[in-house]
């Protein structure tokens with residue numbers, strides 16, 4: 001089965017074609033980062049308008065890239081949520097309408113299920129069951145995954161998502177959006193002994209997270225070294241970025257270890273934009289070694305939003321006979337444990 005995947009939940013337009021036999025055939029990504037840069041975050045209306053401009057030309061591009069014609073496509077999967085409602089409507093309207101015109105099934109895919117399954121696109125995919133750490137701009141969740149669609153949420157953030165905390169701290173340090181990669185780069189120059197930031201909610205049992213206190217702690221530290229409106233010196237900024245990144249990563253690692261112990265599972269999957277973080281990958285690899293467990297993640301471009309993960313997740317569900325009726329789906333909020341197992 002050949003599936004056209006469409007991702008438009010936030011500020012990336014992603015289009016890909018996945019073949020259940022041959023694997024990923026083509027994938028195109030357009031990032032709107034430049035569109036939103038001057039606003040310091042994603043402006044929903046501008047995101048929708050840009051998806052409208054980019055989506056059809058990108059679909060026209062991936063078909064020949066995959067050596068396909070429209071009649072070779074057996075189904076269309078688009079992100080139906082969670083995400084920005086206007087942005088979701090663009091992908092949903094285009095995907096649902098094309099499938100209607102082409103006489104093939106369409107399916108609305110859960111964005112976080114897409115992230116969660118993205119490591120399946122790699123040469124050595126993880127096997128079920130596993131624990132997944134989903135860390136994106138909107139979500140921080142630990143999930144016990146028995147199979148596709150069979151999810152049990154073990155813990156989640158009570159306030160900011162990990163990626164959101166990276167983005168907000170980046171803004172405090174006058175770094176561009178998205179903040180995660182920028183903080184990581186700045187932290188490379190930092191001295192990790194200078195500041196010790198709190199590891200939130202690690203001293204009590206459970207698998208929930210909270211990053212808003214850490215964000216405030218970081219803001220207060222920056223304020224201590226500010227001169228009026230003038231930011232701290234370069235080395236202090238790097239030391240703060242380093243301390244912040246260490247605190248987030250250590251917190252995530254501790255909870256992953258706890259989740260693996262609790263579930264007695266030996267496989268951890270990390271997915272979503274923050275799973276591209278090199279320090280997180282390194283610290284998890286060594287922490288899991290001690291537990292005789294293994295960590296899996298997608299290549300960098302499939303950690304952040306992309307069409308390939310939607311094509312893959314949609315293909316698995318379409319193969320199992322799932323498909324939607326003619327209405328266009330857009331669910332800005334959509335708890336992942338409401339999904340049906342395959």
Ligand code: KG4
Nearest residue numbers: 136137138163178179180273274277304305
């Ligand atoms: O999964 P994603 O592309 O979009 C959402 O579904 O939210 O994740 C984007 C988030 C942003 O908050 C971004 O700052 C963060 O992932 N991110 C990173 C890194 N790369 C992206 N955070 C930390 N380190 C990175 N290398």
Ligand code: ZN
Nearest residue numbers: 115136304305
């Ligand atoms: Zn995402």
